[in-house]
Amino acid sequence: MSEFVRNIRLWFAPEQVRQEGGTPDYRFSLANERTFLAWLRTALALIGGGFAVDQFLPDLRWAWRVGLALALLGAGVLCSLRAVNHWVRCERAMRRGEDLPASRFPPLLSLVVAVVAVAMVVVVLFRGEG
């Protein structure tokens, strides 16, 4: 947990990241930045999905509609926070010459998306009317 708090402090302190270790090849930093942006796009897509559930499934019961939308929005928030956290960790690992951090997040996110998708199919087909 303290590691996580330290990472959060790094989000706002560029000089701290820059002082550690040596500067990696700029191409690696830019690749890391593009990965960060790809995750951010995923997060924005999930947020857009939350809006879309609310707007384009108006026949659903309120609880299902709001529940699915909030699940997607929550996944979007988690995904964007994790994006910046992972970016900082990768940047620091590259500066120190360590291995890049492993992550359980991608399978976790895909499971959440799969569960929401299945729930949406079930709700739209069978129970959501009225």
Place this chain on the structure above:
Amino acid sequence: MNRADRDPGLQPERTRLAWRRTTLSAAVAAVLAVKTALHDGSATGIAVCALCCALWLGFLRVAHLRIRTLASASPPPALAPRHASAAVLCAVSMAVCAAVLVV
């Protein structure tokens, strides 16, 4: 000196396009927010909708600053954590706005 000679991978260009794509995704989310707010029609809805548009403009500004830095310096410096956090903050605030509109 031609940048293509120096960097066959065109890294700064690809990064610039990644920022553009991400801005476009943010624009899609903002447009969906506007649609939700107009559908809703309440004063809160309009306020949240304006906030979402402001957030998108904030994201556009971060992207623009970053793209300018990428174009001006060579080799381009790494992304400042402040800018990464600002971009993420825009996305998270948009999600909060969405939650307010949906509930």
